[in-house]
Amino acid sequence: MIALRVAVVGIGAVGREMVRCLWQSSLPLSDEPLVLARTAREVTIDGKTIQVHEAHPDAFKGMDIVFFAGTEGEKGAARQFARPAIEEGAIVIDNGSDFRMVDGVPLVVPEVNPDDLEVLRGNGTVELPGVGEVPQRYVANPNCSTIQMVVALKPLHDAAKVKRVIASTYQAVSGAGSAAVEELEMQAHRILHGQDPGEFKVHPLQIAFNVLAGANWRFEEAGYTNEEWKMVRETRKIMHEPDLPITVTCVRVPVFTGHAEAIYVELERPLSADEAREILRNAKGIVVIDEPTQLPDGTSYRTYPTPLDAAGKDPVYVGRIRNDPFNPHGLWLWVVADNLRKGAALNAIQIAEEIVRRGIVKA
Structure with a gap:
């Protein structure tokens, strides 16, 4: 086995989590991951000192897979280094949003649409705006x-076809980076010690002991934020349902790690809550926490x-899987995940594992 x-390009919150996930992954690595960033330095991850090298176009020689965990936009990792990495023969897996909606770019969650990775085979090319035409080795x-x-929706879609989605998110501050956690x-x-909250640097309003229905996201078409439109457009692309009605409200909450979502799903055929629980229990990558129990005073509830x-x-x-009492086709879900792991770093590593499993990159 080769x-x-x-x-890994970028060593912020997501980059650090990518390194952790690589240490824990099934990928047959030849050595420690090469970690690249704007400046060379040493960082410590879980007590282990990691040498960070300066990112430059010649740094990708001999790489099989390159993970981009850094910033987006004109000065982001993908705009600067996608071409040299791909031209050196590597497959790029980019956590940034620059090219997610570009035609021909696979946008992948391995539990949902792994077959979309097959586009990486062969001699195809893809046009990345601001980068140009490159061999299709970009995910x-x-x-x-x-x-x-989408991990939660896919099993239900397969069983009863999702016809409409209404979602509200409760998103941890780590989704906005390390500076948001520090803020x-x-x-x-400061507040707990009787002081004013201080200067707002990441969020436009106080986030401690508060809830922001706009946070630091950009407002766009029809009064929705770019985060909300991402969920709409990306879900449609991943699930191959370009006209699926989806409406979302994204909210930032004072939690360090872990996004939660209240999701209302309207299905083509009715599913009972018990049927939905069984479907989800048997789905890859999902753990159902939804069991009947009692408080010490005898009050009944579900975990x-x-x-x-x-x-x-x-x-x-x-959890909180329940039917809409006024619509037999309606179903509510409460969905929670670590936004730095499954929501970013882990999903990228799982894409790499799927690429290797399919023999697209031979190891």
């Missing part, structure tokens, strides 16, 4: 909130997952 050489990793939603820590500390349950874990957790 071992793989892999690189996009979806948005964090999209990933966990929440700082604000909470459900929380962001604390998901933090540091791989699965997508689903």
